[in-house]
Amino acid sequence: MLIEFSVENYRSIQEKQTLSMVASEDAKMLNTNTFIIPNTDKLRLLSSAVIYGANASGKSNLLRAMQTLRRLVINSATKMQVGEKLPIEPFKLNSESAKNPTNFEVIFIHQDIRYEYGLSLNRERVYEEWLIAYPNEHQQNWFSRQYIPDNPKFQVDEGYKWSFGKGLKGEKLRIKKFVRSNSLFLSHAAQNNHPQLTEIFEWFQDEINILNPSSHAIEFTLSVFDEDDSFPERVAKLLNQADIGISGIKIERKPIPEGLLSYFNQFIKQEIEQLERDVIDDIQKVDVITLHKMNDSDKEIEFDMDDESDGTQRLFEMAGLWLYVLQYGEVLLVDELDRSLHPVLSKALLKMFNDPEINKNNAQLIFTTHDTILLDAEILRRDQVWFTEKDKSMTKLYSLxxxxxxxxxxxxxGYLRGRYGGIPFINGLSI
Structure with missing residues (x-):
């Protein structure tokens, strides 16, 4: 469960901006659009949040920052090489910010324990990394590292001052030796099967899900089909309820012809030669078939998914991840929810997260959109609506x-009239 995310000095974000999923004291839709944090009756979290803003106002950069933090945690120990540049893009329209590190901070709950994890880094190195845990709501500083080069006041290890708290058990000093200037202690701890920190790593890896225009969501949907026999039927039901005329889904898998494999072999010869012969034989072409009922009988006719509308294909791509997140109570970040979808369908998808009968495990949805039909006091609480706006070329995030x-x-x-900001101010377009 996500409580709060903050980012500073990243792309269009110069000053620290914070997205909070903590519900306000407003009693409206309290039992549908919010849920109680485990082991406490004092704090409630939002089941969804929407971010509006003009084009290039930075709303996508907020989600991109969360995605970057996730990628750093997952990849820094295994896929980053010594001396490799970190995927950090500071705010470039200020001479000081361009030289300063980027900062990420996330507060979340995993296995009923609240954690705070933070990073400060640039493309060359990590400057700070720290993790605080709150078992039974008692603060424990599990670890921290701080880059303090050539300072005799501190005992430093290759420029870093390290600190480990008593609450962090298991091997620490041995794992610390693997950490590079461009990698994270949390990542190395998970790679070395540290029991407590692997749990934190898995929250980033498994419970933060991202759906943006460049995502290959259809691959996830198809992979879920392989793992859970009930998913094709559930996806078909979702498509059927969306009133797009689909009564069922079929998946057909066909081996790729040997001639085509030979063609691929020209480009990836070394990789193919390393594969076992039976693995090559298992490489398949996947066809997604939609079923439609005839209007004059009960007979069903098959269509290739490629022949369906962009909106239908988009909904199918999203469906697996959407249903999976709702089933397992994870966090879903969606950039441009309204892309290729009818506003009524976007509203129906949002309502699934705000319906406790569907969202039984407290999944959370955070999305960007330009679709103002969702700005409805009967759908969203005021604390669920956020805006981004440019001020002196830097992104400002604020709440309704x-x-x-x-x-x-x-x-x-009110939004379209500019009362809340977050819209483009255009005096007219001309050629």
Whole structure:
């Protein structure tokens, strides 16, 4: 469960910006759009949050920052080479910020324990890394590292001052020896099967899911089909309820012809030669077939998914991840939810996260959109609506709560009229 995410000095974000999933004291839709944090009755979290903003205002960069943090945790120990540049892009429109490190901080709950994890880094090195745990709501500083080069005041190891708390058990000093200036202690700890820190690593790896225009979501959907026999039926049901005329889904797998494999072999000869022969034989072409009922009988006719509309293909790509996250109570980040989808369908997808009968395991959805039909006080609480806007070329993130709209105020009209900001100011276009 995500409580809060903060980022500073990343792409269009110069100053620290924080997205909070903590619910306000507003009693409206309290039992549908929020849920109680485990082991406490004092704090509630939001089941969903939407970010509006003009094009190039930075709303996608906020999700991209979360994706970058996840990628750093997952890959830094195994896929980063010594001296390799870190995937960090500081704010470039300020001479000081361009030289300063980027900062990430995330507060989350995993296995009923609250954690705070933070990083400060640039393309060359990690400057700070730290993790705080709150078992039974008691603070424990598990570990920290800080880059302090050539400072005789501190005992440093290759420029770093390290600290380990009593709450962090198991091997620490041995794992510390593997950590490079461009890698994370958390990543190396998971690679070395540290019991406590592997749990944290798995939260980043398994419970943060990203769906953006460049995602290969269809691959996830198909992989879920292989793992769970009930998923094709559930996806078909979702498509059927979306009123797009699909009554069922079939997956057909066919071996790739030997001639085509030979063609691939020209480009990836070494890789193919390293594969066992039976593995090559198992390489398959996957066809997704949709079933449609005839309008004059109960007979069903088959269509190739490629022949369906862009919206239908988009919904199928999303469906596996959407249903999976809801089933297992994970976090889903979606950039441009409205892409190729009808507004009514976007609304229905959002409502799934805000329906406790469907969202039984407290999954969370964070998405960007331009679709103002979702700005409806009957769908979203005010604390679920966020905006991004450029101020002196830097992204500002702020909540609808800052404006205290009236209970009867039309949020959609207010937004389009510029009352809350987050829209482009255009004097007219010409050629």
């Amino acid at each position: 709560l800052d404006f205290e709209p009236r209970e009867d105020e039309s949020l959609q009209k």
